[in-house]
Amino acid sequence: MTSWKDTAPLLTERLQLRPPVPGDCDAALAFFQSDRSRTIGGPSTLGRSWRIFAELIGHWDLRGFGMWVVTARGEDRALGMVGPWFPGDWPEAEIGWMIWDDACEGMGIACEAAIAARHDALTRLGWASAVSYINPTNFRSIRLAERLGARHDPCAAFPPGKDACLVYRHPAPEGRP
Amino acid sequence: MMIKTERLMLRMPSNDDWPAYRDYRLSPRSTAPGEDIGMVWTLFAALFGHWTLRGFGRFIATLNGRAIGHFGPYRPEGHPEGELTWTLWDAGLEGKGYAFEATQATRDHVFGPLGWTTSISYIDPVNRRSQALASRLGAVRDPLAACPYDGFQVWRHGKGIVA
Numbered sequence: 001m002t003s004w005k006d007t008a009p010l011l012t013e014r015l016q017l018r019p020p021v022p023g024d025c026d027a028a029l030a031f032f033q034s035d036r037s038r039t040i041g042g043p044s045t046l047g048r049s050w051r052i053f054a055e056l057i058g059h060w061d062l063r064g065f066g067m068w069v070v071t072a073r074g075e076d077r078a079l080g081m082v083g084p085w086f087p088g089d090w091p092e093a094e095i096g097w098m099i100w101d102d103a104c105e106g107m108g109i110a111c112e113a114a115i116a117a118r119h120d121a122l123t124r125l126g127w128a129s130a131v132s133y134i135n136p137t138n139f140r141s142i143r144l145a146e147r148l149g150a151r152h153d154p155c156a157a158f159p160p161g162k163d164a165c166l167v168y169r170h171p172a173p174e175g176r177p
Numbered sequence: 178m179m180i181k182t183e184r185l186m187l188r189m190p191s192n193d194d195w196p197a198y199r200d201y202r203l204s205p206r207s208t209a210p211g212e213d214i215g216m217v218w219t220l221f222a223a224l225f226g227h228w229t230l231r232g233f234g235r236f237i238a239t240l241n242g243r244a245i246g247h248f249g250p251y252r253p254e255g256h257p258e259g260e261l262t263w264t265l266w267d268a269g270l271e272g273k274g275y276a277f278e279a280t281q282a283t284r285d286h287v288f289g290p291l292g293w294t295t296s297i298s299y300i301d302p303v304n305r306r307s308q309a310l311a312s313r314l315g316a317v318r319d320p321l322a323a324c325p326y327d328g329f330q331v332w333r334h335g336k337g338i339v340a
Binding site (some may be wrong): 025 | 190195213214215217218220222223227231253254
């Protein structure tokens with residue numbers, strides 16, 4: 001059995017999406033402790049930030065897939081994490097995104113990465129559908145969901161404790177209703 | 178990575194450990210009682226992530242194939258030093274020396290292959306059974322050590338201490 005650690009990266013025009021490695025930890029901890037993480041429950045203490053990153057990695061162990069670390073093509077520095085997220089108590093699977101570095105905002109990185117990660121989830125992983133749970137005050141994220149063709153789904157179930165979020169549903173895979 | 182003791186097998190966590198781990202975490206025996214299932218899953222996933230991030234982590238002890246608890250080194254960022262932990266999930270298995278047997282093995286593991294020179298355990302002052310186990314393992318109270326949990330006792334294990 002091959003490990004999730006050997007999952008082939010996804011390549012886009014400008015980006016590489018690869019599984020997380022321990023070397024990404026410093027960038028992750030800086031993000032989760034910063035005010036940039038406020039729309040996903042942060043900022044967190046150092047200890048909690050480490051546990052969140054350990055969970056992001058453990059998700060790969062448990063599911064065989066998880067959120068990808070996004071880098072520029074040909075580079076290895078983590079710019080954020082984007083992709084499939086399906087913890088144990090959620091009603092359905094999500095495509096999530098977080099850009100860790102301020103300097104990478106406004107360059108379309110999350111959009112480019114999310115398109116690739118969503119395509120992979122709907123094809124290789126065989127998902128029938130995908131949603132994104134978004135904090136209603138996170139206007140940038142809402143705009144991104146709409147740019148990705150996702151639409152607000154007022155009928156969708158919420159993950160426990162997230163009933164204040166907006167659920168955006170992504171278009172179904174081609175050829176499926 | 179596996180460690181065999183007289184009665185137990187200690188191995189890395191696996192997906193199949195989820196139901197027993199979940200039931201323990203949702204029971205009053207949990208070290209963090211009252212957590213919802215989402216947080217329990219987070220903690221379960223973090224058990225795996227710890228192995229990837231550190232190259233070591235807590236083992237699942239099995240008795241005749243049945244997972245009965247998690248044991249061993251815990252070193253999250255933000256803690257002042259590495260901890261030796263023990264957690265027996267089922268009260269029905271107390272009093273048989275399983276936690277002692279598993280922890281002797283994980284202590285040898287951290288002081289041997291992992292190369293630790295010292296280790297502590299953080300123990301809730303109301304958890305008398307755990308204090309008795311620390312004492313039986315030869316650990317002693319370290320009142321000067323920093324502790325990340327308010328009000329908890331710090332017990333220090335010594336390399337070479339033979340219980």
